[in-house]
Amino acid sequence: MRIQSRHPGPAPKVEPRALERCDQVLEVLAPEDWTDARVEAWLDWSQGVFDADLPLGGGPARYANRLAQAGLADGLFGDAADADAFRDALLVTMLTGIASPAGPLAAPTHLPDVGEIEFKRVAVGHLARWRSAQLAAKAAARLDAALAQVGDAVARCHGDAKACSDPRKNSALGRAARRARDLGADDRMILDAIVLAGAPRTALIDPEAQGPVPLVASASRQGVAAVDEATSFAAQVGWETSALTLAMSPEDAEALARGAAVRAAIDVTAFQHDGAFDCEGFNQTVGLWTTALEIERGERPAQIGLAGVGDWLLAQGLSPAGDAARDAAAALWALAVGAALSASAEAAAVLGVDPIFAQERQVLLRGLAERRVRAAALRSPLAAEAAAALAVAHGLARKHGLRSARLVAAFADAETALRLGGKPLGHAAAASPVSTAQTADGLLIPTFSTAAHTCLTQAGSDFDAARRHAMGHGSLAEAPAIDHMVLQARGFTAHEIEQAEDALRHADGLRAAFAPAVIGAGFLSDVLGVPAEALADPNFDTLTFAGFSEVEIDAAERHALGARRLSDCEALDNDIRALFAAVEAPALADRLAMIEAVETFTCLAAAAVLDLPFDARPADAARLQAAAARAGVRALRLNRVAPPAGFVLSLPEAEVEAPKPARALDPVAVEAKLAPPKERIVERVVDRVVERGGRARRKLPDRRKGYIQKAAVGGHKVYLHTGEYEDGEVGEIFIDMHKEGAAFRSLMNNFAIAISIGLQYGVPLDEFVDAYVFTKFEPAGPVTGNDSIRSATSILDYIFRELGVSYLGRDDLANADPGEFNADGLGRGEGVDDGEVEAEPLPASKFISKGFSRGAAPDNLVFLPFGGRRAEEAPPPSAAGDVCPACGDMALRRMGGLVTCDSCGTQASDRSEGDGAS
Template sequence: MRIQSRHPASTPRLALREIERPDAVIEVLAPEDWPDARVEAWLDWAARDCNEGVMDAEAPLGGGLARYADHLAKTGLSDGLFGDAADASAFRDALLATMLTGLASPASTATAPLRLPDIGEIEFRRAAEGHLAHWRSARLAAKAAARLDAALAQVGDAVQRCHGDAKACADPSKNSALGRAARRARDLGADDRMILDAIALAGAPRTGLIEPDAKAPAPLVASASRQGVAAVDEAASFAAQVGWETSALVLALSPDDAENLARGAPVRAAIDVTAFQHGEAFDTASFNQVVGLWATALEIERGDRPAEIGLAGVGDWLLTQGLSPAGELGRDAASALWALTVGAALSASAEAAAALGADPAFAQERQTVLRSLAERRVRAAALRSPLASEAAAALAVAHGLARKHGLRSSRLVAAFADPEAALRLGGKPLGAAAAAAPISTAQTADGLLVPTFSAAGHICLTEAGADFDAARRHAMGHGSLADSPAIDHTVLQARGFTAHEIELAEDALRHADDLRAAFAPAVIGAGFLSDVLGVPADLLADPDFDTLAFAGFSETEIETAERHALGARRLSDCEALEGELRALFSAVELPVLADRLAMQAAVETFTCLANPAVLDLPFDARPADAARLQAAAARAGVRALRLNRIAAPAGFVLALPEETEAPKPTRPETVVGSPPPAPVKERIVERVVERIVERGGRSRRKLPDRRKGYIQKAAVGGHKVYLHTGEYEDGEVGEIFIDMHKEGAAFRSLMNNFAIAISIGLQYGVPLDEFVDAYVFTKFEPAGPVTGNDSIRSATSILDYIFRELGVSYLGRDDLANADPGEFNADGLGRGEGAPDGEVEAEPLPASKFISKGFSRGAAPDNLVFLPFGGRRDQEPRPVGASGDVCPACGDLALSRKGGLVVCDSCGTQAGAAPGESDAG
């Protein structure tokens, strides 16, 4: 089998690239125009499918591709497929070149499904019900095991959370939380040995027993008559129910297709057809060579397994020619391309049969295969496509070679899908006429991913003479919020955003998928959102927090601004394009199921094997919906189909009505003269009710930027302590600071951070009395006598002193004061350390003694005084009505006695009866 003249090799331009792998960053030789994701896809394939874990830094892509091609060349030479070593070497070089240039790639091996009888036979129902029962049991067992595992984990957590004696914590009779967790685990099916083991393993690393969802069922394939499926008979309805429930049943509409689909796992390869389109001409000769090359490679690799060749980028190939996959011309062009592929692949199989001998199975189906080739040639010649005549010629050559030499494999071409192979081919999807999105991403030299037109979309726009710049702005946006019709820089500044935050958002727009991500707290800054926009802390902690919505922008404004900055990411609604061009992009971006099924039916007229058409069902669809969709696909002419029920969205919750209490049974009325009713035996059942109360997160109450408070200097056991407080407008304490001197840095730091923790707790609503009760009477050094504080004379620790002081000053907890009550002055400031002893005569005090002049900024007049009335505790009350009495309402010295009342001459307030006089006078 001569190779060198038929498959000339080409050398791609390689460059040393740094690729980030899961365990390390490696350097590898790779084509310089490939993105990192494509290089990684080839490295993953080499490590998995070639069983190669060693990287060769001097070989392209680590040497995995070269080893794969070398292995096939040596195997083919030893099998006698090649005439000499030169042919094998030429085959190796050509195969390696097609992979390095991105023309072709090996594909993933498919899983062979389990063959079931025809759906009309009684054996199918029995077998399907058995598989359904097994799958349901596995699913329920997985759910039950997951719940049991979670319950046993709670048993271990109950032991871990317990503080105290270890034996008591591990005893369910002494640890109430452990007892509840153990009963819950027992109710879910755990025996006492399992519970005991969970207690013993508390705190040890734990892994889940089983995933919450059962493993997907094994694929099944069954045959069915097209008429029965299209008419939705009883057998078809049951098959639809099986497919609806498992998403694993492939329904082949002929017995031959069912047998072929149930064959062993095939080896596969894919070829990128867009690489052979040069302007308006298709390089048929090169395409036939590459298809024949990979058909030969699969013949070598497959052994006793089947082999399949697929095409990638057929939809992109149609787009470059301005052909819609929804139109007849597009279907004819795709069918001609697939027919050409079948002719080239079977010709290579016939040449391999000339060297190695035909497959023994070919003798049994010789007439059927030859008749099928002849029929395909006739149908191909009738297609309305420039490739129709060449496809018919290729099928004619294959027919002649098969008649002469036989075939190694008569079923080589199938329109299968493989996402991994698509990634290795530059994002070209596999399938009957699959196409990449016209708006894709490109990797820049510095590794950034930016939106751009796909190669096919670019060619289509250029050939159609469309307004390229208008299409780009519509699809990919302006890249900035400047001049946005809804949210621009001026509007953002009016809502409180500064130039700094706007610049951060603009930078994030370069690689953001939506506008909200560019304004996320991680980008804008949580400090700005909290301090300037006033976002509560609980909202900032929400991963779905929407900054723009909080700033007051409506959903319509956000969508308009996002479309201006990031574009619509599609071309089907671009008004700058003509109607036919918009319809063409709509067929690619928003394919209709009927058009997709029609394309697959047209292509499968020429392919050797059927590929199941995947019919997606909503998660809330019913079996009747599945049966109708299945019937529509059968009427469209596909050869096989598979129902795929989409999983429910994350967090889906079924709306259920509130549970209502059942009416209590009433006792029957007793009629006079009738025998008494039988006594009702009441059964008392103990029921454990556990209520879970979910409370919303507390919001932090911020202190004003300019706040009042006081500073108390004292010494505890000879160690000076400065207590600073900060208050809200209503006088409630909101923060404290503790400064100490002549202490170690570690102790001072601990006290500072302790004060911060107390302050945060106060601002989140923790009552001060809770802190006071928690820390009063704590004992540690320094401790002893307290000097400098008129209300507290001794303390057992620094914390005891601080919270005694706070309790006395803010809570009126005089029970915490241990000084002489007579020492308290009317101003509450005390004499301070070093003040003279003795009774201090009450006299008016200037307001500057207790009002900060800096805090009031001079607003308090200099002649404002504090009158010493309303003394605390044991002060003797002054006689009401005496000269110089102060009015408790207005504070004026104008109280005078008038009859039995004391009246203020200034405001007219009646202060009450004079002492010693009764109401009766």
């Protein structure tokens, strides 16, 4: 079977143009209405091969001729005349900007399904390699800059060459070398940098090799929508790398993993004429480029897509948020699928069928039939044409098969969009309503896009009002807040105002038009009095220095340069404003609904790119991923946008910990017995230091002191164990209870952990004491085993009474009367005369752990009571001699007929008492 050529029309008029590039000025033949950027995009596609006698440097002509010769050799054309006609038609579509080849799509790494156990292991490996590459790149960049400073320190040195290369004699070199060493450079690298000072340097790492490897995996739509564990991890990978594509079926994942070696795109706006769509010309162009791709691809995958679908809808006044626009876009893509697969079937008759089609013949044919039925049901003028094209493709596919089973895809490519005049590729993407045009002298000026112009004209809108709103007045005359008179009053002369308004034509904003390079540094320093150091700042703002506020600058900028949008133009009616709002900032739900409508007909899934704010969290990524799955998209990719330029994380200043107040010890160790005073009144001053804001945790020493207090509250045993800092302040507590339920014991243990953490982070102990004393719950009642506390209303009441008495000197919390278990558990209170008992000194071994001190405390240390605490009971009279013969401590007490040592527990009969009795 022979394929006849499809010829769209005559070649466009081209004219010579001087194109200034970074290294040369080129004389190139190009269409007169194309911008320089568009011409350069075609020259870049030509990969440096340039012929000044051919349009666009000859790249399109060489491409068309190569494919025509290859098609003739493959037998796709009947003779050389058909091949020449095909070549000319293909060249015309490129020179008129109707179609363009697209760059290849690299094949991503195919991961297992996210539901399989291997997925996490493989994904973690890719994630680790990517993190390593990121860290290595950042470290290498810093190290490279440090080594460059080493070379610069040598190169900038004037004098003896040996001295300049000696870090001991060249102080700048010494500082740079030390910095490079601190960043990880070994001394050999530093020496090489010194030796190679002044020579051209190469970077330590390839900046193009820093990006993450593209990944693709299949996932269950139900699992993604439900945010199960596997898809949540996949969302985290996508959130961190922006490189994971999730396909909702294994077939789409496999197709995406193959990539596409050759691609092309067609601008659909070129076929809309006077309110009608040229279906015949569109079908011919799609068939023409399908044939070109079938010739070029060989055995490699190929894709064909559409550009300007959103602009095509806008020109017809169809909002992408409405059902009518979705049906129109779906019908257009269905028409493209029918035309492309018909041409592919014709190519299959000569070149053979795709192995995928041979394996899935019935499935693919059934899919074509279903698409035809769905296309016919669309509410669009193109529905019938689309259904007819799909019917033809179905018939040809049944007869000849398909050369490419999966050909049409809604892919996006920025370079191809630039070659097509800024028409974005994708499902239904639209260009900004305000675009840029180039004048004959090369000046870029703002203008409405063709689609926006058509939409406004057909709607009968106030075109001039819309233009002023979107593109401004181009002058500060009559501008609010900052007009010519106000500027003159602030010291600007007519010359500076004229310079600024000339710069408005190509400036990015009003501040840029008043930059020192435009206004003149001499005027700013001499007239406005700007300091020299301020002028040296690249971010110096002339208008702010002149006293204008942010609100005033924004209002004047909008008057001069416009809002660059039409969605808030009050001169337009509500429907038109809503239409432009849907184009300028489409809602996520509307965008996903459009993608689902289009991908009902496309042969291949194209990943819907879902943008995330830079400060989003993985949970936000998982929710966005789930929303897309529920909307019906076939594939998606999370894209976390980069943080704004100059973003700096706000961190608190390093805090200096305030010195802790000195704490007075209740007992005082002395080396000899001193008679205690009969009565001593001590005024206790408590300074409460509460730190606000963040505080570092104060760790306890590994070997710490403390005490263990055993007691029983209401018959329930409680062991309180404390740990102290070196200064004696409590830093942790442990609470153990026996014969209690497991849940109660666990709660008490975890409560003790919480209190310990609070103490170590600086919460004052008295805060806890005030919070927990007097709490009431069982067990409660008399306390046994504690010499200061005889009753408590709860376990917590007892614990914090004990801590208050022992560490805070809170004698008011002590009670010595077990019968006084009333509402507060404090006993009889003050005013009851229990008599005064003279305190006796106590041996140091009663309070100091022999194991903790490791025998460092002398045996003759005793503790004298400090303060006015009353003895709870009169101590028994000392035994004769007071010194224990076993341990040497002065701790003997008479207990009935026995003398007992409080330190070692040695007992002996009291001979003096026995002798007296006899």
